[in-house]
Amino acid sequence: MTPSVRKFWPQPVSAVLAALFVFLGVPLPQKMQTVAEAAVSSQAKIYVFPIQAVFKGAPADVTSQVTELIKNEIKHSEEVSLQKGPVFIPETVTTAVKPMSDAELKAAEKLRKDGERLYNELKFAEAAKALQAAVNKYEGSLALLTDFGPIVEALLNLAVCYYRTDNDEEGAKVLIKVIRLAPDLSLDPEKYPPMFRNTVDALRKKLLLKARGELEVGANEDGAMVFLDGRKVGPTPILLKELVPGEHYIRVEKEGLQTWAEKVTVVSTQRKQVLAALGGAKKASGPLGEIAEALQKNRLPPSVIDVVAQQGKEIGADFIALGGIARVGNNYRVGVYLVKVGSREVCPLPEIQLDPDLLGASVEIYNMASIMFKRVEGCPDPIAGGVASVVSTAKAKPTELKAVAVGPAPVAEP
Numbered sequence: 054m055t056p057s058v059r060k061f062w063p064q065p066v067s068a069v070l071a072a073l074f075v076f077l078g079v080p081l082p083q084k085m086q087t088v089a090e091a092a093v094s095s096q097a098k099i100y101v102f103p104i105q106a107v108f109k110g111a112p113a114d115v116t117s118q119v120t121e122l123i124k125n126e127i128k129h130s131e132e133v134s135l136q137k138g139p140v141f142i143p144e145t146v147t148t149a150v151k152p153m154s155d156a157e158l159k160a161a162e163k164l165r166k167d168g169e170r171l172y173n174e175l176k177f178a179e180a181a182k183a184l185q186a187a188v189n190k191y192e193g194s195l196a197l198l199t200d201f202g203p204i205v206e207a208l209l210n211l212a213v214c215y216y217r218t219d220n221d222e223e224g225a226k227v228l229i230k231v232i233r234l235a236p237d238l239s240l241d242p243e244k245y246p247p248m249f250r251n252t253v254d255a256l257r258k259k260l261l262l263k264a265r266g267e268l269e270v271g272a273n274e275d276g277a278m279v280f281l282d283g284r285k286v287g288p289t290p291i292l293l294k295e296l297v298p299g300e301h302y303i304r305v306e307k308e309g310l311q312t313w314a315e316k317v318t319v320v321s322t323q324r325k326q327v328l329a330a331l332g333g334a335k336k337a338s339g340p341l342g343e344i345a346e347a348l349q350k351n352r353l354p355p356s357v358i359d360v361v362a363q364q365g366k367e368i369g370a371d372f373i374a375l376g377g378i379a380r381v382g383n384n385y386r387v388g389v390y391l392v393k394v395g396s397r398e399v400c401p402l403p404e405i406q407l408d409p410d411l412l413g414a415s416v417e418i419y420n421m422a423s424i425m426f427k428r429v430e431g432c433p434d435p436i437a438g439g440v441a442s443v444v445s446t447a448k449a450k451p452t453e454l455k456a457v458a459v460g461p462a463p464v465a466e467p
Contacts, residue, residue: 097429098136099127100368102361102375104387105348108449110379118412119378119387126422127374133426136370139341148273150311150332158197161190165207172210181214195302195314201283205235213249225256232257233297234282236461260297265460266319268293270303272329273336277307286459289329295460305329340364348377351447353390353440358397365394372429376402379447384408388444389421390436391428400432404445 104120106112127135168183184207191204198204208231215224231238236257240250270279272289279286281293282302289305298321304314311332319325337346340360347357353375365373376389385407391400402424405417 096132096134097371098134098369099372099374099391099425099429100136100138100365100370101127102344102373104375104389105345105377107349107351107377107379107444107447109349110381110444110447111385115385115409115412116378119385119407119418122412122415122418123374123389123422126419130422130426133429136368138364138368138370145335145342146338148330148332148334148336153196153311155194155197157190158194161187161194162203164190165203168207169210172214177214177217181211181218184208184211184214192302192316195304195316196312198302198304198314199283201234201302205231205238208234209240209245213245216249216252225252228253228256229260230300232260233299233301236261236297260299261461263298264321265295266298266321267324268296268301268303268317268319269324269326269454270305270329271327272305272307272313272331273334274307274310274331277305277310277329277331280304280306281459284459286457287455290454292324292454292456293459294456295458297460303327303329305331307331310334344375348375348443351377351379351443351449353399353443355439358392358399358439361392362394362397365392370394374425377443377447378407379444381406381444381446385412386444386446387418387421388442389425390440390443391425391432393432398432399436399440400428401434401436401440402428 101120101124104116104123106116124135127133164183164187168180168187171177171180171183174180187207188204188211191198191207208227212224212227212231215221215227232253240253242250245253268281269292270289275289277289279289279291279293280303281296283304286293296319298319300316300318302314303317304312306312313329313331315327315329317325317327336342340363343360344357344364347353361373361375365371371394373392373394374389375392376387378385378387380386386404387407388404389402391402392398393400402421405421407415407417
């Protein structure tokens with residue numbers, strides 16, 4: 054605004070007169086119109102990114118209400134203006150759903166029956182080929198395999214075939230696999246001779262003397278059910294203890310999502326981590342989703358601040374106001390930050406506490422907004438290197454990792 058314009062139309066007076074002219078339907082004088090336009094264009098434009106619940110510490114209606122209260126303070130301010138921007142609908146990506154057919158499982162069943170027929174005909178070499186092929190097909194259909202009885206039976210018959218064809222080494226390997234899958238398996242004395250049963254017992258004792266391993270199973274969706282070698286063991290996340298070392302089959306499923314399954318090797322004295330990617334699970338993505346996820350995890354790293362600034366640039370904002378809310382004791386605590394789009398400077402506003410019963414009449418938000426408007430002119434304490442904690446006292450609830458001993462009881466050394 055030029056000095057001459059200020060002389061004739063001081064800004065507070067011009068605003069009142071402009072309103073009067075509009076009310077009377079009289080066109081604004083040119084000088085007053087210039088003042089009004091200059092006043093509007095000089096106001097800093099602030100876009101309010103929806104306040105996020107930190108560690109799920111506040112319901113959606115509370116976060117929405119706090120966001121709207123901050124917006125309303127900006128709308129009614131003569132110092133700044135509210136910048137319109139994208140409606141917060143973060144993009145979502147879906148974990149790939151792989152084509153799944155029961156053709157392999159049906160083929161496995163056919164091969165197993167062919168192998169049993171050849172086994173009963175004492176054609177052990179041919180039976181071994183069919184049974185091994187059946188096992189391979191079963192392992193390729195783990196996501197569909199809910200009954201492990203047939204695969205255990207196929208492996209037992211395969212072991213007998215190897216022993217009957219003088220291939221004791223391969224027979225022992227297959228029996229060890231059977232023991233891992235079904236350590237408490239009891240063999241029918243009418244079907245299996247004493248020598249074979251004694252071999253199984255000796256291998257079982259040797260295997261169960263080995264140091265055990267652990268398997269930590271998680272998933273891209275908490276609460277998915279975990280199955281170990283066909284046995285239900287509990288929901289994710291879960292720690293499976295006392296596992297016999299070697300190969301095991303893990304299946305993870307949750308209603309509405311595609312089942313995940315894999316063969317996993319457990320190592321003695323070691324803990325292995327497995328993350329099941331259930332097909333069809335959705336998560337937020339895109340720049341808005343990235344910002345929201347960071348705030349929900351109570352952090353604002355430099356990389357996300359760059360994303361915030363870029364989004365502000367695209368919508369023409371001078372500043373982005375964003376933050377989080379968490380339940381602390383009986384109240385909500387809110388942390389809000391002002392990001393200057395041009396310089397990426399992050400300015401913290403004083404944290405406020407809100408009474409859940411008095412959100413709509415909160416003086417604290419008015420006071421915080423007043424400080425925000427002053428921070429537009431300059432930040433006395435900008436943050437460098439990102440925000441380590443959006444809400445200072447908010448803490449994530451520790452993820453309960455249930456430990457389950459799923460292996461057979463250890464045996465004493467002879």
